[in-house]
Amino acid sequence: MIARDALPPAEPVASRSSRVVVVGGGFAGIEVARELGRAGLPVLLLDRQNHHLFQPLLYQVATAALSATDVAEPIRKILRKYESVQVLLGEVAEIDTTGRTLALSDGSVLGYDYLVLATGATHSYFGHQEWAERAPGLKTIPDARRIRARALLAFERAERTVDPGEQRRLMTIAIVGGGPTGVELAGSLAELSRMTLARDFRSARPEMARIMLIEAGPRILPAFSEKASDYARRRLERLGVEVFIGKPVENIDDDTITFAGRTVPVGLVLWAAGVAASPLCGQLGAEMDRAGRVLVDETMRVKGTPNVFVLGDAAKFIGDDGQQLPGLAQVAKQQGQHLGRTLARHLREGAPLEPFEYHSRGNTAIVGRHSAVFEQGRFKLTGWIAWISWAIIHVYLLVGFQHRLLVSMQWLWRYLTYERGARVITDESFDVRLGQKPSRQDVSTPNTPR
Amino acid sequence: MIARDALPPAEPVASRSSRVVVVGGGFAGIEVARELGRAGLPVLLLDRQNHHLFQPLLYQVATAALSATDVAEPIRKILRKYESVQVLLGEVAEIDTTGRTLALSDGSVLGYDYLVLATGATHSYFGHQEWAERAPGLKTIPDARRIRARALLAFERAERTVDPGEQRRLMTIAIVGGGPTGVELAGSLAELSRMTLARDFRSARPEMARIMLIEAGPRILPAFSEKASDYARRRLERLGVEVFIGKPVENIDDDTITFAGRTVPVGLVLWAAGVAASPLCGQLGAEMDRAGRVLVDETMRVKGTPNVFVLGDAAKFIGDDGQQLPGLAQVAKQQGQHLGRTLARHLREGAPLEPFEYHSRGNTAIVGRHSAVFEQGRFKLTGWIAWISWAIIHVYLLVGFQHRLLVSMQWLWRYLTYERGARVITDESFDVRLGQKPSRQDVSTPNTPR
Numbered sequence: 066m067i068a069r070d071a072l073p074p075a076e077p078v079a080s081r082s083s084r085v086v087v088v089g090g091g092f093a094g095i096e097v098a099r100e101l102g103r104a105g106l107p108v109l110l111l112d113r114q115n116h117h118l119f120q121p122l123l124y125q126v127a128t129a130a131l132s133a134t135d136v137a138e139p140i141r142k143i144l145r146k147y148e149s150v151q152v153l154l155g156e157v158a159e160i161d162t163t164g165r166t167l168a169l170s171d172g173s174v175l176g177y178d179y180l181v182l183a184t185g186a187t188h189s190y191f192g193h194q195e196w197a198e199r200a201p202g203l204k205t206i207p208d209a210r211r212i213r214a215r216a217l218l219a220f221e222r223a224e225r226t227v228d229p230g231e232q233r234r235l236m237t238i239a240i241v242g243g244g245p246t247g248v249e250l251a252g253s254l255a256e257l258s259r260m261t262l263a264r265d266f267r268s269a270r271p272e273m274a275r276i277m278l279i280e281a282g283p284r285i286l287p288a289f290s291e292k293a294s295d296y297a298r299r300r301l302e303r304l305g306v307e308v309f310i311g312k313p314v315e316n317i318d319d320d321t322i323t324f325a326g327r328t329v330p331v332g333l334v335l336w337a338a339g340v341a342a343s344p345l346c347g348q349l350g351a352e353m354d355r356a357g358r359v360l361v362d363e364t365m366r367v368k369g370t371p372n373v374f375v376l377g378d379a380a381k382f383i384g385d386d387g388q389q390l391p392g393l394a395q396v397a398k399q400q401g402q403h404l405g406r407t408l409a410r411h412l413r414e415g416a417p418l419e420p421f422e423y424h425s426r427g428n429t430a431i432v433g434r435h436s437a438v439f440e441q442g443r444f445k446l447t448g449w450i451a452w453i454s455w456a457i458i459h460v461y462l463l464v465g466f467q468h469r470l471l472v473s474m475q476w477l478w479r480y481l482t483y484e485r486g487a488r489v490i491t492d493e494s495f496d497v498r499l500g501q502k503p504s505r506q507d508v509s510t511p512n513t514p515r
Numbered sequence: 516m517i518a519r520d521a522l523p524p525a526e527p528v529a530s531r532s533s534r535v536v537v538v539g540g541g542f543a544g545i546e547v548a549r550e551l552g553r554a555g556l557p558v559l560l561l562d563r564q565n566h567h568l569f570q571p572l573l574y575q576v577a578t579a580a581l582s583a584t585d586v587a588e589p590i591r592k593i594l595r596k597y598e599s600v601q602v603l604l605g606e607v608a609e610i611d612t613t614g615r616t617l618a619l620s621d622g623s624v625l626g627y628d629y630l631v632l633a634t635g636a637t638h639s640y641f642g643h644q645e646w647a648e649r650a651p652g653l654k655t656i657p658d659a660r661r662i663r664a665r666a667l668l669a670f671e672r673a674e675r676t677v678d679p680g681e682q683r684r685l686m687t688i689a690i691v692g693g694g695p696t697g698v699e700l701a702g703s704l705a706e707l708s709r710m711t712l713a714r715d716f717r718s719a720r721p722e723m724a725r726i727m728l729i730e731a732g733p734r735i736l737p738a739f740s741e742k743a744s745d746y747a748r749r750r751l752e753r754l755g756v757e758v759f760i761g762k763p764v765e766n767i768d769d770d771t772i773t774f775a776g777r778t779v780p781v782g783l784v785l786w787a788a789g790v791a792a793s794p795l796c797g798q799l800g801a802e803m804d805r806a807g808r809v810l811v812d813e814t815m816r817v818k819g820t821p822n823v824f825v826l827g828d829a830a831k832f833i834g835d836d837g838q839q840l841p842g843l844a845q846v847a848k849q850q851g852q853h854l855g856r857t858l859a860r861h862l863r864e865g866a867p868l869e870p871f872e873y874h875s876r877g878n879t880a881i882v883g884r885h886s887a888v889f890e891q892g893r894f895k896l897t898g899w900i901a902w903i904s905w906a907i908i909h910v911y912l913l914v915g916f917q918h919r920l921l922v923s924m925q926w927l928w929r930y931l932t933y934e935r936g937a938r939v940i941t942d943e944s945f946d947v948r949l950g951q952k953p954s955r956q957d958v959s960t961p962n963t964p965r
Contacts, residue, residue, distance in 0.1 A: 115938070116940070133941065135582070139939070154668075224603065225604070265592055267601045475917070478920070484917060486918070488565070488589045488592065489587045
């Protein structure tokens, strides 16, 4: 931990023109910029994307329930009303903490007085980088569109083949990792195949799709109570998902997955198992955990570089209870708000930075229609009420009012009809779409063979 | 013209198992399959995409007003309830009219008794294929996303540069072709820059964006009356669009467009000038016009191959007045309905094919907020009422009920707020996004220079 007085003394007048640069427009970065903007202090927010992404609903884009634009909002629109905030599209290539500059990937260089890194997390394949292409993870809009295209294509290919074994393989989906994302993907894909797609095919039978959720640890949803985890498992099984626990994945090939010594032919593998902090923070040379998260003090400062802050999924923040804070949107958001406010007071009045305290608003995961788990301390909820609460909370947290309305309407529509509005394959190239294993006898039709 | 009795005699019982193959799931193909499905006759619909696209609203996807999934619907969902209809994702590589087979691009082969080609149109660059990459056209969802990404990126780049000339270039958009698509793109881009984006930037001033609509012929909207075309021009000019008429484009380079002897630096060029029938129909060896449209008789049959039909944008159909029918969704839709019905009667009862007659439901183009033109015969409408009628008709024609609702809501929201819900850049690679012309001084910020 760094003593608070290690921070460079801030002189209110001089610091008015201090340059704060925030890297990353996720839940943490947006809040830092917003709070500084509210205080009228100049701040520059850099992101590689033009949009803020509402990641908690991204699995619904991957499973054809929502459109990508429903869960994304232009960063500059969110921060529009704060005149002192500038937003730039750009990728940071190098950080020079001595010279206090950032080099962008296009060669331009930016100076900073205070640097806030809120660069989030990416997937970790635990040393098996070759699995990345075979088992896509879910962090970005292109990720979600890729998963959607692959899942829908697997069914399209199953409809084209007359080989029952190949049809079974194509309609087998394995999800690796039993955390909230894995559970949400498994439940949503089971519903997609059993309810939405079931009526649309002639030769393939999507309702027979095999959905496997494979978890290496002793139970799914390890961040929840055992009761919630049991509940989620039972609900998933009722939806037809096969849940495997204590089964680490040993190999992923193009057409198979191997776990616990068995090799199963699969049409699609999704990765929801490991996360790693965005690699940029590694350049700080600071202490990191195995997942690349940078150890920060109670004000989110990096040891040894008191004008650099790391927060959100990229940071390792130890709470009052000695536990590391989890990688949740609400943690990132609270950290961003706190840092923005305390930094604004520091810059304007020279006030010392206040330590951050996390207030959990509860932990939630959705299992399927009518079933979710919600836990906050000793308050635990499962089933229909948890599901409704989840829906209300997530719609409420959506950034734009238009999105709230559109997403609510789509949910209501899906709830009443089992339809999904975004079943459009646009992202894989045509060759990929049609697969590499056709044969002259490969096409089935309802007609009498000629 | 082919005598009706040239058609192979249909025997009601035998023909029940006749295989009708429809290629293309656009407005024409969908209707043929639907009518045959309604009659319980077996039909196979092939398309390269899994979705039917509501092309008349595609320009709204390109200008960030709607999401791609709002204007697309899975083909197999549309045809779900007709048990005798099968839908397959596939691309036809070769047509053998003698052997009555189709070879798909994956090598599989399909036989047919009746072939319906409804493969639509693509862009024509009038022999300048090198312009295709520099001036994207608008026919598919990837086209629309590419245009949206490029337009939004041009403004992002303008925000990053400090060179006023470069900023002006980046915010100059040229649209080639003054038909309905060109007019709609110009009006919508003018509103996007002047109303939606204007408030979001600090260094760039999107409201100063220069939108040019360049038409080679003597007036824009040549398919409408002169009065409508004058009206559209005045409205566009009031929105700040520069309309050039009688100015054929001479060259398109990476950063410039040349027309009427002047070369103007541009940030984005869009192509709305020429269409050509999809090249597949060329394989029929039938009589075609210069745009590759296949000449068909009054029952949409191709001369010399009486079991092959071409309709929609791929066909050259001469109406009763001796005029060729225009490439409109309503023409394709009516042709599809007609062919499906008459073919069903022919297959079931051996009835002769009935000639097609087109009933225009009016011609419409949108210019901007509160302004459109609508003409049906001597009935002509411009302004606010035409605009409202356009909106109601287009929402009514949208395939799915959910889409109608969502699109209406988004229109209402945009109408009240000037917001656009789909301002998300996801389709261009990162390098493309940031451009190739950075410099160390390239980044402007609101802060005091260090």
